[in-house]
Amino acid sequence: MKSDKLTFGILGGDKRNYYLAKALKNDGYEVKLCGFEKLSNMSCEVASALDSDVLVLPIIPFEKGKEVKSPYAEKTVDLSGYEDKLKGKKVFTGKREKFLSEFSGMEKETLSYSDREEFSVKNAVPTAEGAIEKAINSSDFTINGSKSLVCGYGRIGKVLSEMLRGMGSEVTVSARKSSDLAWIKLNSFQGVKTGYFSELEKFDLIFNTVPAMIFDEEKLKRIKSGALIIDLASSPGGVDFEKAKELGIKTIHALSLPGKVAPKSAGEIIESTILSILKEDDG
Amino acid sequence: MKSDKLTFGILGGDKRNYYLAKALKNDGYEVKLCGFEKLSNMSCEVASALDSDVLVLPIIPFEKGKEVKSPYAEKTVDLSGYEDKLKGKKVFTGKREKFLSEFSGMEKETLSYSDREEFSVKNAVPTAEGAIEKAINSSDFTINGSKSLVCGYGRIGKVLSEMLRGMGSEVTVSARKSSDLAWIKLNSFQGVKTGYFSELEKFDLIFNTVPAMIFDEEKLKRIKSGALIIDLASSPGGVDFEKAKELGIKTIHALSLPGKVAPKSAGEIIESTILSILKEDDG
Amino acid sequence: MKSDKLTFGILGGDKRNYYLAKALKNDGYEVKLCGFEKLSNMSCEVASALDSDVLVLPIIPFEKGKEVKSPYAEKTVDLSGYEDKLKGKKVFTGKREKFLSEFSGMEKETLSYSDREEFSVKNAVPTAEGAIEKAINSSDFTINGSKSLVCGYGRIGKVLSEMLRGMGSEVTVSARKSSDLAWIKLNSFQGVKTGYFSELEKFDLIFNTVPAMIFDEEKLKRIKSGALIIDLASSPGGVDFEKAKELGIKTIHALSLPGKVAPKSAGEIIESTILSILKEDDG
Amino acid sequence: MKSDKLTFGILGGDKRNYYLAKALKNDGYEVKLCGFEKLSNMSCEVASALDSDVLVLPIIPFEKGKEVKSPYAEKTVDLSGYEDKLKGKKVFTGKREKFLSEFSGMEKETLSYSDREEFSVKNAVPTAEGAIEKAINSSDFTINGSKSLVCGYGRIGKVLSEMLRGMGSEVTVSARKSSDLAWIKLNSFQGVKTGYFSELEKFDLIFNTVPAMIFDEEKLKRIKSGALIIDLASSPGGVDFEKAKELGIKTIHALSLPGKVAPKSAGEIIESTILSILKEDDG
Numbered sequence A, B, C, D: 001m002k003s004d005k006l007t008f009g010i011l012g013g014d015k016r017n018y019y020l021a022k023a024l025k026n027d028g029y030e031v032k033l034c035g036f037e038k039l040s041n042m043s044c045e046v047a048s049a050l051d052s053d054v055l056v057l058p059i060i061p062f063e064k065g066k067e068v069k070s071p072y073a074e075k076t077v078d079l080s081g082y083e084d085k086l087k088g089k090k091v092f093t094g095k096r097e098k099f100l101s102e103f104s105g106m107e108k109e110t111l112s113y114s115d116r117e118e119f120s121v122k123n124a125v126p127t128a129e130g131a132i133e134k135a136i137n138s139s140d141f142t143i144n145g146s147k148s149l150v151c152g153y154g155r156i157g158k159v160l161s162e163m164l165r166g167m168g169s170e171v172t173v174s175a176r177k178s179s180d181l182a183w184i185k186l187n188s189f190q191g192v193k194t195g196y197f198s199e200l201e202k203f204d205l206i207f208n209t210v211p212a213m214i215f216d217e218e219k220l221k222r223i224k225s226g227a228l229i230i231d232l233a234s235s236p237g238g239v240d241f242e243k244a245k246e247l248g249i250k251t252i253h254a255l256s257l258p259g260k261v262a263p264k265s266a267g268e269i270i271e272s273t274i275l276s277i278l279k280e281d282d283g
Helices: A015-026 A096-102 A117-138 A155-167 A178-186 A241-246 A257-261 A263-282 B015-026 B096-102 B117-138 B155-166 B178-186 B241-246 B257-261 B263-282 C015-026 C096-102 C117-138 C155-167 C178-186 C241-246 C257-261 C263-282 D015-026 D096-102 D117-138 D155-167 D178-186 D241-246 D257-261 D263-282
Strands: A007-011 A030-034 A054-056 A090-093 A110-112 A147-151 A170-175 A190-193 A205-208 A228-231 A250-253 B007-011 B030-034 B054-056 B090-093 B110-112 B147-151 B170-175 B190-193 B205-208 B228-231 B250-253 C007-011 C030-034 C054-056 C090-093 C110-112 C147-151 C170-175 C190-193 C205-208 C228-231 C250-253 D007-011 D030-034 D054-056 D090-093 D110-112 D147-151 D170-175 D190-193 D205-208 D228-231 D250-253
Touching: A007 A015, A015 A030, A015 A257, A015 A263, A054 A263, A090 A096, A090 A263, A096 A110, A117 A155, A117 A205, A117 A228, A117 A250, A117 A257, A117 A263, A117 B117, A117 D178, A147 A155, A155 A170, A155 A205, A155 B155, A170 A178, A178 A190, A178 D117, A241 A250, A257 A263, B007 B015, B015 B030, B015 B257, B015 B263, B054 B263, B090 B096, B090 B263, B096 B110, B117 B155, B117 B205, B117 B228, B117 B250, B117 B257, B117 B263, B117 C178, B147 B155, B155 B170, B155 B205, B170 B178, B178 B190, B178 C117, B241 B250, B257 B263, C007 C015, C015 C030, C015 C257, C015 C263, C054 C263, C090 C096, C090 C263, C096 C110, C117 C155, C117 C205, C117 C228, C117 C250, C117 C257, C117 C263, C117 D117, C147 C155, C155 C170, C155 C205, C155 D155, C170 C178, C178 C190, C241 C250, C257 C263, D007 D015, D015 D030, D015 D257, D015 D263, D054 D263, D090 D096, D090 D263, D096 D110, D117 D155, D117 D205, D117 D228, D117 D250, D117 D257, D117 D263, D147 D155, D155 D170, D155 D205, D170 D178, D178 D190, D241 D250, D257 D263
Parallel strands: A007 A030, A007 A054, A054 A090, A090 A110, A147 A170, A147 A205, A170 A190, A205 A228, A228 A250, B007 B030, B007 B054, B054 B090, B090 B110, B147 B170, B147 B205, B170 B190, B205 B228, B228 B250, C007 C030, C007 C054, C054 C090, C090 C110, C147 C170, C147 C205, C170 C190, C205 C228, C228 C250, D007 D030, D007 D054, D054 D090, D090 D110, D147 D170, D147 D205, D170 D190, D205 D228, D228 D250
Antiparallel strands: none
């Protein structure tokens, strides 16, 4: 089966899957898009979409049972009863184990695009842009001329700290590993060991990317009045939000930014990841 | 009259004047803030505010007659009847001639802070950030990896093009003067003569800062589907908005961004401009 | 006379004029190059070169009398006796008045390319790169991680400060005008008023672009041991070099960098400037 | 043994070890520096230096036998006969196995500072600066406005590509891994797969960091006339230098740059690496 002759069935999901379908079409693939009646004139029945070689579901495949979350659908996208049709297809989703809990025995055919390094690296971009947008939107001051702290120098931390500098903020980055701290310094940022924030009171903007409780009561108490904390770490995040509220500190827990601020880019990232996986598989 | 002993009366306006008052207080000045009952516990009567040495009105001083636009006031801020109290004060506003049309004979005492080079340069920052925010918010794609065009290399064009590059866009800048084009190239942007856009079809994001009709029907027809035009030039702007709508091109005419996206920074810019003017005057 | 049919005679000079000749040839012009026997197989007699429409001499046209400085010539390039042949030609040089002191009465035909804004802007680039090279070469430390001071925010100061930041230095820029200081801050540099250097002792690298005595004894005494001063201002420069030597401070007075570090780029800058002038003239 | 009470004996080496000694002294350690009579007034006998807790030799410990390469020494620094004194000391060098081939049985006491991640990361900076300096120095054109290719996106490639962009070059970076290529794109560089250079003819500057034959005859033939190749990969490098010479292509094989362009920084990198190792050991 040559990858450039594959047909794709996209089943439900948000605008990312809509743009995924468009991107695949633009690249010459045959695509059936199911569950987007409100958005698109590409429309089809579930049964017909399942006739494709490759099936793509949202990151979280099901809302309840075998029903796919489809905010742009007029009819429910439900896979119940189609167990046989799925056999032998390649099925892409994000949370593979959630799919398998409904369709046991399909371990071999089920693939995750969101586990892939390439996917995470590329999604750091829309995440960082979403964070920048929140910082402009939800503060009373400009990023330019502000002092900002980025906690964590993983993928998002790396992209975000460069963008903040590009906007004219004076950026401090925190990390735990000494080799990360060497890179931080060499990339001309101020570096500080995560948790050991000697100058916490100076920051106007604080971004957290570390999935651990970093900003507890003790730290929150040292934060400057008027500062904004944007937490990008997945739930429960790295900030004691209740305590922050009590102390009058403005916080935003910003999740799932790629689909929100750049669904087209996010859809194209899914496309390139899926095509990479298929190509290797093909190889 | 030594400038560090001056007292200030701030009369009406939006959040910028609120933050102007805070900034002046932080710098040790005595301030009376009038017309912000909904926002602040600094509150006072018009008559009392007028007892100050320096009076500050919004950029556009009056809404109708001698009434100051005061969205955060509970009582109207009206200067009618106070003609005598104003004599001999220094009065700051933006549109000086609008103030003088109500208060003739005060030419000597009335000063504009918005005519000042320093004010315009500094306001380019919140304007550019507002434009970045719109670009993230109102497009389906990321700035990073996009191709963008900035028309005009004045204050806003200079700041905006650097920020777009800092976000990872591939930036082309247009200007008319050959020395501006030399600077554009030397600052490592693609340069093009304004109006002579040979590759208009390649841009995802188009920002206009030139107050002249640049994007007419002929040009709009060459713009890529899905592209976003953000016009920052004061009304009527540089885009044929009706034609764009007909052609299905998304446009945003973004005006007065500083007060919207960064009222605190904008208030501090007003403060530093006013203090500069007073200092020179004092000298 | 259409500019694209012009013939050029290049008479003497250093490698810049050699590359000027190459650039003109590449652009399709007929060129006679005189005084470069040691470098080139394009070679010709003075008399023959003077038969061209446009004549180009070095920035400083004569070494002594009417003899052109020609380090790559085997025979002297001497214009004595050719007064009549020069009449009616366009003659380009840098120091126009030096040419006219030998050839009086040619005011109309004699043009300076180095007086031109475009020429100065573009030459800021090779000057700044030469300064960077000296800083790498003549110091014991890396630019990355250093603290540097750039005095003056004119053309060279603007280009140099960006390059230093691009290399990873923490850059402070000095200027006198408050609008320049606003730009410095907004471009995310530390700004300081020229002469009022409160933290002179912190800098590892000091670059001067201001043609006035800035670094006198009092200032030199405050400079950190091991620091390097690179003076880019034309003679006598802005540093008390003798006093610096006494104090054991390393200084470099770096002049005429474009011709030294990037003669090809410098020659192309001369070409584009001359062609711009001819085009306008033609216009 | 508390690390802050340690005494250090530095034996031979180039300026890096001289600056290492100065840095340790500045940090309050007792240091004996041996083999630098021509440079320093810190001077001592080999036997006395060996009385220290920690001994530091150059990266390549011996020139011949047990003699340490010491370009700044007046007397030979020879460790022959001191086998017993070395026992129980901590000995730092770069090439540990070369030291052990002369002093067998000292495996436990002998440590390499150059094997350490932190050391390599930090040394990427002086290496990249040395490459920039060569590019300015050995080409006829400016980096600003040039098109450059950086082969390899390891430590040196990362630092160098940022610096080249900071100087105003249009930078393409090559890598083999797809996740590296994702990072390259996201950092706003042009990306290309190493070896698959579709546009080799466009580059003015080519930097190689990959220790494998990349620029063979076929590739060299496609390189633009006047371009400069700077090879930073350790011997034998990644360029067919003989073939390049035949083809008239200018090449530079630039090795050991840190010690040459920034011995002070290089010495401080050795210091911080050694202190990190001792601290962990101590821990």
